[in-house]
Amino acid sequence: MTTSDWGALARRALVGSGHRLGGAREAVVRLLSRQHCCLSAQEISDRLRSEGSSVGIASVYRTLDLLHGMGLVQRVDVGEGGHRYEPVVPGGEHHHHAVCQSCGKVTAFEDRRLEDAIDRLSKRLGHGVVGHDVLLRGTCTRCEGRSRAA
Amino acid sequence: MTTSDWGALARRALVGSGHRLGGAREAVVRLLSRQHCCLSAQEISDRLRSEGSSVGIASVYRTLDLLHGMGLVQRVDVGEGGHRYEPVVPGGEHHHHAVCQSCGKVTAFEDRRLEDAIDRLSKRLGHGVVGHDVLLRGTCTRCEGRSRAA
DNA sequence: TTGTTTGCAAACCTTTTGCACGTTA
């Protein structure tokens, strides 16, 4: 699954559900499809502006909200005030995040065993579980090395 | 481990780290020690006010922040704007949360297999992992029954 | 007494909403 597929998927989902593909939506989809890991709404807006597309922050939020409702965008909270957003393929593979408490760097990872544990857990609980988020907090290799040196 | 132990732990940690135990901190600690699952800062403030202690919301946040820094309070994001906070015993048993997308109800659960998977994963990753959060999203039994009936 | 804590109000930051204008199908 390449990221460019996500763009096609998103455009199809938008149009297929009766939405129009205006400048703002197109720009946000194009940017996200080039992006593997999570960005804040402000970062998305800033990048688009620096590329010349002047997309209002409100439209960024509106587009993210729309895509989120279709399961094409995932909201990630790394606990620093504000959320981050990233493209996801519904039913496809997905990853989780580890955030460095020292520098704030976010790293994505996948883990089969973790997914299995959550699947079993979901069955055990009465709840019908449709999704899950996992966040690891710690120190990234770079910061760990730096603090050891100091 | 009973919850009243948490209160003692928190008070000791505050005083032991050179902080004073004023009215606001005492009130927040007392309320949290009676609480198993997560509350929002606003809920904490409201409950304290309805009990007669008029603690400013700023002091609630300041106390939560202090306790969070000591690992005695955990911040939980159930994705509805705003965080929730709950007491935790450092190194003690902990739980995670399942949130109902229909009614917003938050349920706590524990799962040994999940913890094991995260432990192994932590070792596999370069990161020094010091904590983790898991959130399940789905429909609680009550809402599931209701939608089936409709 | 002396530095710390507190409540209030104002500031801040992220996200949402109202609205007039521009655009899409």
Next chain:
DNA sequence: TAACGTGCAAAAGGTTTGCAAACAA
């Protein structure tokens, strides 16, 4: 053309900060 999408500015909601008065040790 008629409905929808967009940018801007204002509003809203949660959290933080400045400050003078109250308080703990």
